[in-house]
Amino acid sequence: MEQVKCECGHVNPFGTAFCEACGKPLEEAEKPLLDMRYEGSARRSQTYNKTVIDKIWNFFSSVKVGVWLIVITLIASAIGTIFPQKMYLPPNVTPAQYYEDEYGWAGKLYYELGFDNLYGSWWYMLLIALIGVSLVICSLDRVIPLYRALNNQGVTRHDAFLRRQRLFSATKIADDRLLETIKERLAKRRYHIREENGNILAEKGRFSRWGPYVNHIGLIIFLIGAMLRFVPGMYVDKVLWIREGETKEIPGTNGEYFLKNEKFTFETYQKGKENAVFNAAIDRVGSGMVAKTYETKAVLYKRVGPVIAGEEPKLKKIKEYKIRVNEPLKYDHYALYQVDFKLNELKSMSFALVDKQTSKSFGMITVDLLQPKEKYDLGNGYQVQLLSYFPDFYFDDDGNPNTRSKVPNNPAFVFKMFAPDKPKGEVSFVAIRQTIEPFGNNKYKMAFAGIDTRNVSALTVRRDFTLWVLGVGGTVFMIGLIQGMYWNHRRIWLKRTNGEVWLAAHTNKNWFGLKREIQAVIDGTGIRMPIDQAEIAKKVQGGDEHGTA
């Protein structure tokens, strides 16, 4: 496309509204005020609208579209909080059932529309992606022309440019030295001053114009970081259940790291033991009802040497650490978090071999519930054999003893007891609170003699290589936000024409601040305070819907 040459000699890109250098309007004016928002620069979206690409570009660069996307996302997000999302349902429920039972027909509908997993749905992700695309395109559409225009701006501005600024005044003035005073005052207020033929351009805070673009870049980095999560290897998320005394491979570390749980502690706030100011609060919910600490005393090990199948790994101790909520154990990009626990899991059970009649005991055995032995020798010809073991015992549909899991929640045993007078042995089925003697009356029995328990701790294993991307994105976003919001771009033009001094000013926001500053700068110089032409325009129209930014 052809370029447009202004009478001041500056060559502008096609589509420019007013000359980048002198500000002379290049298009016919209808409004009394110039639209200063992008310095009249030629934005692609405002200039071309022919090809499909143009149309897509224009669609996404429209702020109207951007706002719609934001508002739709906002409403969708709100809908997702009406009922709990699937991930927050109690375990072991079927969602279809749960939503209907808890919330009736509304819950059913919610589930059927797929709102139970709203934030993971394809259309929600699409919305976020569209916002991302919109961010990129709208920023590109504006930032380059804006940069060009601000960079090329001249000091001496065309009369039409100045007259059509929101703040404008013309003053007949004789004494030129006043301008020196104004210049000094402006400099004191950190204005950057450029001078040309006795005309002045005072400018400050231009960098704040880049704020929105910087913050949009931050958002884009953040969104990229969020997407990286789906790249294999960037993200590990596993759970490790580990018993006291146990050493286990840490899942997700490819067999490199091991953890030992030395002790798990669960504490509650107890009346009398705490700071007395808490008494009232503890009384209200009950002593021992409020959790105080969840802590796993852990030792981290690293494997040394190669992995050899079937062989015990060689371990090197790396560090000891008390893992608590809010205090994860961190090492080599891995983090272990305290997330759950189970108190008093059965560890072992003890039984005495006794004569049912005389109650005489012939010794004691202790069965490790995770690794029971097959034979326990009590000496003097007494011996106990463990024929079967059901850690989580129940009777199945056929009436046979069976186990639900390998976790010793409800252990049951089939013992065979040998004694000098019973060399063939007697069989006894022993479970908690019941004994069955399948082959008639026995002489001996296994008398329950006690249990040993221990706590189990659940730790979440995380490694997340996306975090730093998110961190960078967040930081850039904040910088851009502060840059754009806490500073503004102010410009004051002073031009001499025909024995008059023309003053015009523009800011991208916060006009009151600018007016006050001008007031202070021209105070006592005789230059007239500029009038706010936008306000006047409003009063004339009688409306207050318009504003210029």
Added chain:
Amino acid sequence: MVQLSSTLLYIAFVLYLIGTFFFGGTIRDKKGSGRTNRWATFGIIITIFGFIAQLGYFITRWIAAGHAPVSNLFEFTTFFGMMLVAAFIVIYFIYKTPVLGVFTLPVALLVIAYASMFPREITPLIPALQSDWLKIHVTTAAAGEAILAVSFAAGLIYLIRVVDQSTPSKRTFWLEFVLFCLITTLGFVGVSSAFAIADYEAKFQWIDKNGKKTEAIYELPALVGPHKGTLEKESKDRMQPLVEMPAIINAKKLNTVIWSLFGGAVLYFLLRLVLRKRVAAAIQPFMKNVNLDLTDEISYRAVAIGFPVFTLGALIFAMIWAQIAWTRFWGWDPKEVWALITWLFYAAFLHLRLSRGWHGEKSAWLAVIGFAIIMFNLVAVNLVIAGLHSYAGS
């Protein structure tokens, strides 16, 4: 120390109340309207003293508890009130507009009064809250929300001033609705305190949705009773519920809502009876000296200042803490989602204002809606949608 702390809070409350009247005086004062005058100077001084007293409450309570007092609903909400006053003081010194005090301070008073309806004991910290991030995240988030709330106050002034009261319209209706909501908060505080002073308590046995027998203690007379609820022996003489709720509805909370609406409605109708016109219409004449453009700019400026603070506190710090305490920086917990919604809303606000020229009245309505979202997150999400955030239900 605890005693001293509550006394200081009480003093702050009274000072804010007096401050409100002084700021109110500025609008009656014919000559100096809108600009600073004697009334306004007293008003701001008293407000600052009130703020110092509340700061004293905050510090003494911190010392007593050994942790920053932002760990339960009462503490968080009072802190929000304090930040609201702080935000007002800052904006006051930028723009010198006493009329802003006439609206911000009552909102702060309502917030603090509302806060004190929750259990006020100092609570020990559960493990998830034992972190420095508690104070960092919560204070910044509250500060951000408070600054955004100033935008609401300015927006409200704008609307009261410009909405045409000569004929009823959608605008007059919604403006009345906003005022009615504020009055209802007062209704809630009034009804709750009245029955608290009378030591009202009614214990119910009821059957929850899992068929279990449970106890519910009502502090207000039961208009709606719990599922299959019966009054226990010691409360036999208490009022019998008028209707009984099904088990899935939390009858006690619903009862409180009904009482608040009732209290609010009574207050509102008394006002209407006295004023003989819409409440907004009655306030409007006092607003005629308000500079609309300035009010509009304050409303916008508050968002411009508050938005970055809110982003930092309610999203960024929140994510950092969530990563440390809950192993993930984002979990779509209702409270998190509502912070995101608030953020998206104000982002939309900024864009509309910047590029579609939504200044003036439209912008003021948006400021009102934004505040409604913040309040929804503070009130409804805590009490109704209750998620992971441990304040819930406390």
